[in-house]
């Protein structure tokens with residue numbers, strides 16, 4: 536049976552887990568190709584105006600797969616962290632696809648995964664229900680989940696070592712290691728889709744910097760720093776972004792020179808997180824430069840390059856100015 540996984544939104548986070556789980560259950564997995572102009576145009580044509588750009592791109596991927604596979608894999612990911620939620624746009628994806636494209640309910644694997652109240656029990660129940668689309672044997676489903684979780688851990692460990700999803704999924708060559716680093720904040724689906732972000736990681740690398748993304752930071756560190764603020768967000772991914780920003784803000788690692796925050800223009804959670812990070816930065820005595828870049832269907836590559844170059848110039852000026860100030864104060 537052919538099962539299609541749209542290459543968008545949480546795909547970049549759960550690629551190894553989903554693929555392994557479905558293959559262990561005997562499915563032939565078909566992933567839509569990397570985002571391109573046609574996929575974006577299809578998404579924009581069919582999507583309702585109100586939804587964010589990454590969700591529109593996701594719909595373009597669904598449209599690519601819709602008539603090429605037997606089933607579409609679009610689980611309802613309500614929560615993958617206790618006491619937190621995912622954004623409502625992510626929760627509603629199976630309904631959106633059903634209503635916009637008229638896909639029959641039985642052709643969508645849209646079972647709920649919800650760790651909000653019950654943690655790991657909610658996770659396992661979700662995968663058990665998904666597995667029942669392929670077999671009635673619970674032991675086989677649980678074995679498949681075990682394999683999938685192992686693949687997921689390996690995938691995450693490789694990201695922690697500095698790999699990007701494109702290195703692991705499409706086997707693209709890793710970027711060159713650089714001494715100076717920029718923390719690239721944002722949702723994995725903005726940071727990992729090099730077509731919609733206009734290859735920002737490569738552009739930063741060409742400017743002589745390596746990027747650090749939230750995927751590269753240990754969960755315990757992100758959560759520790761998140762616990763130092765009085766009111767974290769409801770949304771898991773927003774919390775991971777805040778935790779990452781705080782970690783690098785407080786640890787003051789000399790190789791880290793600034794933050795670039797990629798946000799989606801229509802995203803409610805992103806606007807709140809951006810505002811919060813800017814406030815946290817302003818409170819620091821020795822802060823780091825921050826650039827917020829909004830991405831949507833109208834963002835032009837030339838404008839992005841100009842802003843990146845100007846930011847890097849400013850960051851370098853600030854760093855050398857601060858360094859000479861620090862060394863002259865120490866020597867006096």
Ligand code: SF4
Nearest residue numbers: 587622624799802804
């Ligand atoms: S968090 Fe923002 S970018 Fe992500 S799906 Fe929700 S609205 Fe879209």
